[in-house]
Amino acid sequence: MILVEFAETRNAFATGALASGERRAHRGAGLLARHGEALREGVRDGVPIALGYLAVSFSLGIAARKVGLDAVQGFFASLFNNASAGEYAGFAVIGAGGSLLEMAVVMLVANARYLLMSCSMAQRFSPKTPLIHRVLVGFDLTDELFGIAIARPGVADPYYSYGAMVVALPGWALGGMAGVIAGSVLPERVVSALSVALFGMFLAIIIPPARKSRVIAGLVLAGFATSALFAWTPLLSGVSEGTRTIILTVALSALAAALFPVDEQDGGSEKAGDADSAIAVPAPEGDACRAA
Amino acid sequence: MRPSIVAYLAVMSAVTLGTRILPLTLIRRPITNRFLRSFLYYVPYVTLAVMTFPAILSATDSLLAGATALVVGIVAAWLGASLPQVAAGCCGVVFALELLLA
Numbered sequence: 077m078i079l080v081e082f083a084e085t086r087n088a089f090a091t092g093a094l095a096s097g098e099r100r101a102h103r104g105a106g107l108l109a110r111h112g113e114a115l116r117e118g119v120r121d122g123v124p125i126a127l128g129y130l131a132v133s134f135s136l137g138i139a140a141r142k143v144g145l146d147a148v149q150g151f152f153a154s155l156f157n158n159a160s161a162g163e164y165a166g167f168a169v170i171g172a173g174g175s176l177l178e179m180a181v182v183m184l185v186a187n188a189r190y191l192l193m194s195c196s197m198a199q200r201f202s203p204k205t206p207l208i209h210r211v212l213v214g215f216d217l218t219d220e221l222f223g224i225a226i227a228r229p230g231v232a233d234p235y236y237s238y239g240a241m242v243v244a245l246p247g248w249a250l251g252g253m254a255g256v257i258a259g260s261v262l263p264e265r266v267v268s269a270l271s272v273a274l275f276g277m278f279l280a281i282i283i284p285p286a287r288k289s290r291v292i293a294g295l296v297l298a299g300f301a302t303s304a305l306f307a308w309t310p311l312l313s314g315v316s317e318g319t320r321t322i323i324l325t326v327a328l329s330a331l332a333a334a335l336f337p338v339d340e341q342d343g344g345s346e347k348a349g350d351a352d353s354a355i356a357v358p359a360p361e362g363d364a365c366r367a368a
Numbered sequence: 369m370r371p372s373i374v375a376y377l378a379v380m381s382a383v384t385l386g387t388r389i390l391p392l393t394l395i396r397r398p399i400t401n402r403f404l405r406s407f408l409y410y411v412p413y414v415t416l417a418v419m420t421f422p423a424i425l426s427a428t429d430s431l432l433a434g435a436t437a438l439v440v441g442i443v444a445a446w447l448g449a450s451l452p453q454v455a456a457g458c459c460g461v462v463f464a465l466e467l468l469l470a
Contacts (some may be wrong), residue, residue, distance in 0.1 A: 156381035165381040183383035192408045194391035214389035269463035272437045275424040276458030278416045283445035300416030333406035
């Protein structure tokens with residue numbers, strides 16, 4: 077569609093039929109006519125997500141400040157990452173003084189599910205969708221934004237994602253910055269209490285599915301136990317927190333995948349999305365998010 | 369030598385954005401391998417579990433407060449409390465306990 081627009085614009089330019097200002101107005105009106113509805117719906121669905129992001133990112137900001145980030149760094153870390161588990165894992169590497177290689181591998185493992193969501197999203201775009209739209213939608217393909225975009229029927233309209241991003245992205249970025257600032261100005265006792273907010277969120281994400289699935293329950297328990305083993309056993313405690321996360325995640329997930337493969341033809345991608353949903357958005361299935 | 373914060377953040381952001389953008393732009397076919405799909409499905413649960421424990425014990429000023437927050441969080445989530453409720457519950461318990469213990 078965009079290609080057609082460009083072609084039209086170029087034609088108009090070539091024939092000199094439209095003056096520059098008129099040409100731009102013409103193109104702008106065309107865009108709105110075609111994508112205004114999707115854009116508006118995106119903004120509408122993005123608002124509750126933005127509010128949740130503000131809170132999650134705020135607690136990540138508290139963690140970021142502990143490892144030495146300032147407010148501006150907190151802002152950019154939040155803006156470019158938009159991932160609760162990923163950011164936390166990254167901040168842990170910074171805190172431990174790990175190498176840049178360790179950082180890269182930790183981030184790859186913590187964010188591995190985005191590879192799956194990104195593949196899945198690619199299926200929903202029209203094959204003609206230009207590269208720039210793929211890059212921009214990918215930029216903020218979080219669990220929640222993936223969830224609401226994939227829940228829409230038919231071919232994905234990037235402008236729907238842009239609408240949601242316009243509100244959700246500032247929520248996440250400003251929350252991260254606010255967390256760093258709050259961490260510096262709030263009393264120590266309050267900061268100490270807020271430090272567990274993130275762990276509370278992690279528990280809220282992993283415990284309900286563990287209640288429903290014995291495999292996930294077993295995995296969570298095995299994760300707790302092996303992680304404690306690494307932390308408390310004299311020889312293993314030399315392994316940094318980041319490396320521990322990589323080793324255990326890869327080993328336990330591979331074991332579970334070999335013993336208990338997920339059966340659904342296309343269930344994996346969307347379910348993986350639920351697992352780290354930073355907030356309780358009524359996720360992929362159902363009309364809840366469309367009606368919100 | 370310890371890398372600078374900016375270097376850390378650059379690597380962090382580059383990898384995150386790479387995982388989101390590269391498949392969308394390059395791989396335009398679905399992942400069909402059953403093992404790989406299952407592996408990616410399980411990854412987030414294990415990552416979050418490993419990062420939560422035992423780190424939660426040392427996140428606060430007192431070990432007891434951290435341990436109590438863990439128990440409260442698990443029980444609340446098990447009983448169906450929402451994400452903000454679980455998070456607030458954990459914070460509240462730590463705040464109250466540290467106030468009492470101090």
